[in-house]
Amino acid sequence: MKSTLxxxxxxxxxxxxxxxxxxxxxxxxKSALVKHQRRHTGEKPFSxxxxxxxxxxxxxxxxxxxSHTGEKQFSxxxxxxxxxxKTYLINHQRIHTxxKQFSxxxxxxxxxxKKSLVKHQRIHTGEKPFSxxDxxxxxxxKSALVIHQRTHTGEKPFSxxxxxxxxxxxxxxxxxxxNHTGEKLFSxxxxxxxxxxKKSLVKHQRKCAKGxxxxxHLRPQKTHTRERPFSxxDxxxxxTEKSIFxxHQRIHT
Numbered sequence: 001m002k003s004t005l006x007x008x009x010x011x012x013x014x015x016x017x018x019x020x021x022x023x024x025x026x027x028x029x030k031s032a033l034v035k036h037q038r039r040h041t042g043e044k045p046f047s048x049x050x051x052x053x054x055x056x057x058x059x060x061x062x063x064x065x066x067s068h069t070g071e072k073q074f075s076x077x078x079x080x081x082x083x084x085x086k087t088y089l090i091n092h093q094r095i096h097t098x099x100k101q102f103s104x105x106x107x108x109x110x111x112x113x114k115k116s117l118v119k120h121q122r123i124h125t126g127e128k129p130f131s132x133x134d135x136x137x138x139x140x141x142k143s144a145l146v147i148h149q150r151t152h153t154g155e156k157p158f159s160x161x162x163x164x165x166x167x168x169x170x171x172x173x174x175x176x177x178x179n180h181t182g183e184k185l186f187s188x189x190x191x192x193x194x195x196x197x198k199k200s201l202v203k204h205q206r207k208c209a210k211g212x213x214x215x216x217h218l219r220p221q222k223t224h225t226r227e228r229p230f231s232x233x234d235x236x237x238x239x240t241e242k243s244i245f246x247x248h249q250r251i252h253t
Contacts, residue, residue, distance in 0.1 A: 206240035 016026035018033040022040040027033040035057060038044070044054035046061040050068045055061045063085055066072070072082035074089040078096045083089040094100065094112035102117040103110045106124040111117040119141060122128070128138035130145040134152045139145045147169065150156070156166035158173040162180045167173040175197055178184070184194035186201040195201040206228065228238035230245035239245040 203241060 016028050018027045018030050019025070020027075020033060020036055020040075022037070025036065027036065038056040044056050046055045046058050047053065048055075048061060048064055048068075050065070053064060055064065066084040072084045074084070074086050075082045076089060076092055076096075078093070081092060083092065091113045100110035100112050102112070102114050104117060104120055104124070106121070109120060111120065122140040128140050130139045130142050131137065132139075132145060132148055132152070134149070137148065139148065150168045156168050158167045158170050159165065160167075160173060160176055160180075162177070165176065167176065178196040184196050186196070186198050187194045188201060188204060190205075193204065195204065228240050230239040230242050231237070232239075232245070232248060237248065239248065
């Protein structure tokens, strides 16, 4: 068609006769101008039939729909990992090439992806652009906001396949699953005793050399650090565990 030829010839001449009235940007095709103007109007004519989410451009809708179908057509030739979006593959491939072209001007740390640098820089600037609509608390990262919002909604998306117990955070699920597997990752360098949770190891390391009994529960007090972080403001007596400190305070009350 003649109109198609005319549009093609503009690519050689650099002609861009269609101008955006909002920002002045010029385009060779009217259709390109129409698509661009959606940035200003906020129009999103393409909606997902699965979840109803809307998009300004059809290509974005097509990419989004892969999240429902699970289609990942872009694969890494190095390791075989697959991605739904080509840009994700390109970013991933930098892991193999060790190409980290984006460096932080503050500390010199380098990143393969620019958005990773932008996120990192918030550590230096203290910027927290994501705020909770319920309590106003602000976060540097959107993922941190999403996790925080579960404290308001009560959402617990991580469930144990063994017992069905649900958790707000994945790390809580991982810790819980050790109860089923018996895995104990944290070992004491002094006596070799192992623990499922790190805080149990820390508590153990505070214990002192002698054992004593509280409410019929024998607490073996084998210590290595002799650290006693809980102190009584009345007598100045120090304790290795908060629970023992609370029991002591009843003497004063």
